[in-house]
Amino acid sequence: MKITEVSLYTLEMRMKQPFETSFGTLQDKTIIVVRAKDESGLVGWGEGVAFDAPWYTEETVKTTMHMLKDFLIPIILHKELQHPDEVSKLFSAIRRNNMAKSAIEGAVWDIYARHTHQSLAQAIGGTQQRIDVGISIGIQPSIEKLLHVIAGYLEEGYKRIKVKIKPGWDVEVISAIRDRFGDIPLMADANSAYTLDDVELLKQLDAFHLMMIEQPLAHDDIVDHAILQKQLRTPICLDESITSLEDARRAIELGSCSVINIKIGRVGGITEAKKIHDYCAEKNIPVWCGGMLEAGIGRAHNIALTSLSNFVMPGDTAASSRYWHEDIITPEVMVDTGTITVPTIAGIGYKVNRELIESMAKHINIIK
Ligand code: OSB
Ligand code: MG
Secondary structure: OEEEEEEEEEEEEEEEEEEEEOOEEEEEEEEEEEEEEEOOOOEEEEEEOOOOOOOOOOOOHHHHHHHHHHHHHHHHOOOEOOOOHHHHHHOOOOOOOHHHHHHHHHHHHHHHHHHOOOEHHHHOOOOOOEEEEOEEEOOOOOHHHHHHHHHHHHHHOOOOEEEEOEOOEOHHHHHHHHHHHOOOOEEEEOOOOOOHHHHHHHHHHHHHOOOOEEOOOOOOOOHHHHHHHHHOOOOEEEOOOOOOHHHHHHHHHHOOOOEEEEOHHHHOOHHHHHHHHHHHHHOOOOEEEOOOOOOHHHHHHHHHHHOOOOEOOOEOOOOHHHHOOOOOEEOOOOOEOOEEEOOOOOEOOOEEOHHHHHHHEEEEEEEO
8 A cells, every 4th residue: 555645634523412521512523534545546544533622632633633634644644554453553753643543543443444345343353243332422501401301311222321411410410310310321421520539529429339430530640540540449431541552551451441441532543442442352351432522533533443352341422413514425324223234335334425524624635
């Protein structure tokens, strides 16, 4: 494979509903679409998942574009590649900027899968034909509203409910959910809204038998999470704190978590995500695939990743229609009784709607 041309599209997409977390509210999402072409004319697609503002990690849409144009694409353009695993090696001299790396690496993986006449899931070694999906629900204006929203998703068949929590929207909320819905698979995601000063409050959550609590403490911490886990019965799942295989190894060694949420963008691509998956499988740490409110291309990558065997808990990759009026792939991602069927056609498994992307694009950069 030799990448000879890369097009970068930036699209402004508005989600059907705003999504509120402890770090802020998101509704308009700038989607970066990467279209890479190789010398034989095969095309692969990737998606940049950073938000406009650096609230979740330090990356933004603009830093992604800067890294892609000025550093990452020049490194791989016109270079002979045998396998997509080489991309992260070539990028290793560039510190972090994982979402930018992942956006172009994903397109190379897609080309490789098409070259070898495999689905992306097959190309990475995935074995699950159907994957279980849960739903992540943002902070709502009232508990009543939240209960109503949860009831709707349970009816649609989602296999796990995740609710966002923050100080003032936690114990009472979880208690109300348990009262109304009993023993449903339930978890909470704090997006780093607490500190060790909140141990007593977090301990109150133990009474509700949550599947896990996601990222209660600082985004870059693994030490305090280990201290907290010793005092909690609820398993801790790390999201923001895990940006590489090395982070995962250290967190597991320290006892900072007993579950890991893997996001391809956060860890710098599919190759690194797979390494974390394999390491966790060896250490008996279950993993699941998180979401970044992706459009269809990112969603397709998540589905392929989730087909790996140690993705044993429902992920956050919900149906396209939950987020978008019209997604950029066909068919859109469909959820049937809480599962998604992993596509088997070559590449990412969905047809990318290039006409729609070109008509929505605010900017197009072509690099060759
Ligand atoms: O912490 O997992 C998170 C959305 C935006 C930023 C961070 C997170 C989330 C979600 C929603 O929980 C995932 C999704 O539905 O794509
Ligand atoms: Mg999270």
